[in-house]
Amino acid sequence: MATTLRLILGDQLNHNHSWFTTVDDSVVYVMMEIRPESEYVRHHIQKQLAFFTAMRRFANWLRTRGHRVDYLTITDHRNQHSFLANCQMLVESLGATRFDFIEPDEYRLDQQLADVVAELGLDAAMVDSEHFLTSRTDLGDFFAGKKTYLMESFYRMMRRRHDVLMDGDGPRGGKWNLDTENRKPLPKNHQLPDRPGFANDVRDILIDIETAGLLSFGRVDATALRWPLDRRQALQALQQFVDIALPDFGRYQDAMTSSGSFLYHSLLSFALNVKLLHPREVIDAVVAAGDAHSRDIPFSAVEGFVRQILGWREYMRGIYWSTMPDYADQNYFGHTNRLPSWYWTGDTKMACLRHAITQSLDDAYAHHIQRLMITGNFALLAGIDPDEVGSWYLGIYIDAIEWVEITNTRGMSQFADGGLVATKPYVSSANYINKMSDYCMSCHYSRTLRTGEQACPFNSLYWDFFDRQRHLLGTNHRLSMVYRTLDKLSATDRDAIRRHAKSIRKNLDLL
Ligand code: FAD
Ligand code: SF4
Numbered sequence: 001m002a003t004t005l006r007l008i009l010g011d012q013l014n015h016n017h018s019w020f021t022t023v024d025d026s027v028v029y030v031m032m033e034i035r036p037e038s039e040y041v042r043h044h045i046q047k048q049l050a051f052f053t054a055m056r057r058f059a060n061w062l063r064t065r066g067h068r069v070d071y072l073t074i075t076d077h078r079n080q081h082s083f084l085a086n087c088q089m090l091v092e093s094l095g096a097t098r099f100d101f102i103e104p105d106e107y108r109l110d111q112q113l114a115d116v117v118a119e120l121g122l123d124a125a126m127v128d129s130e131h132f133l134t135s136r137t138d139l140g141d142f143f144a145g146k147k148t149y150l151m152e153s154f155y156r157m158m159r160r161r162h163d164v165l166m167d168g169d170g171p172r173g174g175k176w177n178l179d180t181e182n183r184k185p186l187p188k189n190h191q192l193p194d195r196p197g198f199a200n201d202v203r204d205i206l207i208d209i210e211t212a213g214l215l216s217f218g219r220v221d222a223t224a225l226r227w228p229l230d231r232r233q234a235l236q237a238l239q240q241f242v243d244i245a246l247p248d249f250g251r252y253q254d255a256m257t258s259s260g261s262f263l264y265h266s267l268l269s270f271a272l273n274v275k276l277l278h279p280r281e282v283i284d285a286v287v288a289a290g291d292a293h294s295r296d297i298p299f300s301a302v303e304g305f306v307r308q309i310l311g312w313r314e315y316m317r318g319i320y321w322s323t324m325p326d327y328a329d330q331n332y333f334g335h336t337n338r339l340p341s342w343y344w345t346g347d348t349k350m351a352c353l354r355h356a357i358t359q360s361l362d363d364a365y366a367h368h369i370q371r372l373m374i375t376g377n378f379a380l381l382a383g384i385d386p387d388e389v390g391s392w393y394l395g396i397y398i399d400a401i402e403w404v405e406i407t408n409t410r411g412m413s414q415f416a417d418g419g420l421v422a423t424k425p426y427v428s429s430a431n432y433i434n435k436m437s438d439y440c441m442s443c444h445y446s447r448t449l450r451t452g453e454q455a456c457p458f459n460s461l462y463w464d465f466f467d468r469q470r471h472l473l474g475t476n477h478r479l480s481m482v483y484r485t486l487d488k489l490s491a492t493d494r495d496a497i498r499r500h501a502k503s504i505r506k507n508l509d510l511l
Helices: 035-039 045-064 083-094 107-120 138-142 151-162 203-212 231-249 269-273 279-292 299-323 351-363 368-381 386-396 402-413 430-436 457-468 477-488 491-506
Strands: 003-007 027-032 068-072 096-102 123-127
Touching (some): 027 045, 045 203, 083 107, 138 151, 138 299, 151 299, 231 269, 351 368, 368 386, 368 402
Parallel strands (some): 003 027, 027 068
């Protein structure tokens, strides 16, 4: 009987993929934990553990359904730590005559698997991942000929195309976007809900990782890894989000607090990105809950959440596939500074960065505004090389896979693409951080000062950034207010800001 080898990558754990609807003895599924995939960037230990555990559980699920699976663990003596060498070894031992694989989400893997196909020289096919709501080329086609790729237009097209929150041809409730209702800070003494995680005991996998000598960073309690790591847990996590957090998701979506990490966020990005959850089922669950409990769940929460999944997530994937590989080299401002050493320890006097980084080292998680307006904001103002920033985000977060990490980091956060994703740089002084969090209250620095030892570093860096980048940003109409305010400062003030910011940028490690 001619055998087919089918490769499943670590982020392709889609239980509902049509591959798995029939059991076929002539098909062998292969999954592998290979060294280059664990080492192309230094990963948080929770990310390594989550991937290996989810992959192993998926392989076991396939076996219980009767499928033939060959799984190469990181310590398997047969493992040659290369997609090609491992596939060649299996093709030979099984006498396979055909090689199939699922469309990878990353450019790097796309190239590698094309090489594998060429080298194997067998009949081969790449099949759809049956996960996304758009194809790789949909966004590029939609914006063909346009200079900027406005997310809002893409989002409206997606609402119409997928008939989500629609009323005829218009948006339900009359407005496409209710974001203005979604920008509240937490009230004083606000009690956050408990966000129970899963108690995954992953000690055996930790031993494998240590035995293999894989490098990592961050902290973990290997007796209780909190992230959903199989289909049952992923569905439970979705239900928990809807029950516990959805009603306040919108309202406090941008809020930050030193007394909690998760607030009202869904914590579903890992399960979504490894395909344990399908975006459509997540959208449907949220819309259904909103319909069933419209008194408790504001429509702005439902719309705000749908926009993240149906809009931003698909949009970022489209940006990725329409701009790679060039996107990975974009550096609009020509930034070259090194990331301060405290990004790896959290050991800084800046309370906002200390909290966001410490939390990321503890949980492999920070929510969107922490990533954008604390760690990303600082990196951009400090002129850090986008390659350094990208490696940090790609390593530290549980959900970091290049297609969604690089577009968010290089594009949305660092404006390194010159404004393809964001219409203006997402930067702020202490004002915004103080408005949206309680960080400044317990900070060594003073949020109201612009210069001097005690001054909040964000303040001088912010004005100095716009001053230095006037040649690139001065004509952006969304920044006219900023430049008007800058121009009202006296020459002496501007000079003091420049000098202070320069000294900060030279001594980032001391902050
Ligand atoms: P929620 O706040 O509950 O949002 C719900 C879901 O919407 C998320 O799970 C995610 O699937 C989707 N979503 C929300 N915002 C975005 C966005 N901007 N782009 C794509 N999807 C979005 N997300 C990743 O999945 N992987 C990354 O590596 C990643 N890196 C980021 C780096 C930076 C600098 C920034 C600013 C954002 C990044 N994001 C990334 C987007 C976003 O921050 C995370 O998706 C979110 O914080 C995950 O937590 P959650 O599941 O609780 O999300
Ligand atoms: Fe961050 Fe500045 Fe506020 Fe301190 S004062 S928490 S550094 S914004």
